[in-house]
Amino acid sequence: MTQTKLMHSADRLDTHTILIAGNTTADFYDPIADIINRTMSISAPRFYFTSTAIEVNGTTNVFLYGGVSTTSGTTYLSTVDVYNSSTKSFSLTRMSFARYYHTVTKLPNGNVIIAGGSPAKPTILNSLEMYNSSSNSFVNLTARMSSLRYYHSATYIPSLQSILFAGGSSTTSNSLKTFELFNVTTLKFVRNGTLRETRTAHTATLLNNEQVLFVGGDPATIATEIFDPTTFTTRYAANLSVARSYHSATLLGNSGQVLICGGKDSGVAVNSCEIYYP
Numbered sequence: 001m002t003q004t005k006l007m008h009s010a011d012r013l014d015t016h017t018i019l020i021a022g023n024t025t026a027d028f029y030d031p032i033a034d035i036i037n038r039t040m041s042i043s044a045p046r047f048y049f050t051s052t053a054i055e056v057n058g059t060t061n062v063f064l065y066g067g068v069s070t071t072s073g074t075t076y077l078s079t080v081d082v083y084n085s086s087t088k089s090f091s092l093t094r095m096s097f098a099r100y101y102h103t104v105t106k107l108p109n110g111n112v113i114i115a116g117g118s119p120a121k122p123t124i125l126n127s128l129e130m131y132n133s134s135s136n137s138f139v140n141l142t143a144r145m146s147s148l149r150y151y152h153s154a155t156y157i158p159s160l161q162s163i164l165f166a167g168g169s170s171t172t173s174n175s176l177k178t179f180e181l182f183n184v185t186t187l188k189f190v191r192n193g194t195l196r197e198t199r200t201a202h203t204a205t206l207l208n209n210e211q212v213l214f215v216g217g218d219p220a221t222i223a224t225e226i227f228d229p230t231t232f233t234t235r236y237a238a239n240l241s242v243a244r245s246y247h248s249a250t251l252l253g254n255s256g257q258v259l260i261c262g263g264k265d266s267g268v269a270v271n272s273c274e275i276y277y278p
Helices: none
Strands: 011-014 019-029 034-047 050-056 059-065 079-084 089-094 103-106 112-115 128-134 138-145 155-157 163-164 178-183 188-196 201-206 212-215 224-228 231-236 247-249 259-260 272-275
Touching: 011 059, 019 059, 019 128, 034 079, 034 089, 050 103, 050 112, 079 103, 079 163, 103 155, 112 163, 155 201, 155 212, 201 247, 212 259
Parallel strands: none
Antiparallel strands: 011 019, 019 034, 050 059, 059 079, 079 089, 103 112, 112 128, 128 138, 155 163, 163 178, 178 188, 201 212, 212 224, 224 231, 247 259, 259 272
């Protein structure tokens, strides 16, 4: 990369282009030629943000939402940098609130639900807003999560047409043990329940059978559990071999296996990976 980046993003534009954004720049990387073809500036330094690639009128746009403008998290951002692959340029828009450690969930219709996060410590949000891809605008939603949440997870479950919000923190020092389901058709919350474990900075992976695998969390734990959308309950799954938080979890195609890598255990970085077998 042309610049050091921390808590950055990487979104595929096409077969030959991955947009890697963060700090003050966006690199356009060609994974086949293994070169960076182009570098552009973004509106401001940006760390700990979220991103999505969205098709809008046949054009792929990449959105960089919120975050903070310093690695120490002193300036919180409500701005959104938008890259348009047709014009090959960035534009700037804005969410209703500054958000840090929020979630963004892309829906099948191209809309995006943005939830929770922090606009400035110690404040934490329970609000939601939606990016409407048809009108190219951000819209405040009246629905609210039952808990303030940041460092949480948000997983879209197609069969339920709902987003599963789970875990996170409602203060700067606690972890939540609850989940709730938000129906994206009615834009209302329809169910809530309790996880087996408190989870913050965990992962939530949609499996091929539309169950959701929860792994790890802060403080680091070996416990995993699975949410069943037919019963709206969770059950314990196989334990990790290493306690993890702030890790990654990647579904490995049709095998249904999940690759879990890195993270922290008792504040120490972990350099191992392991595979969940369904």
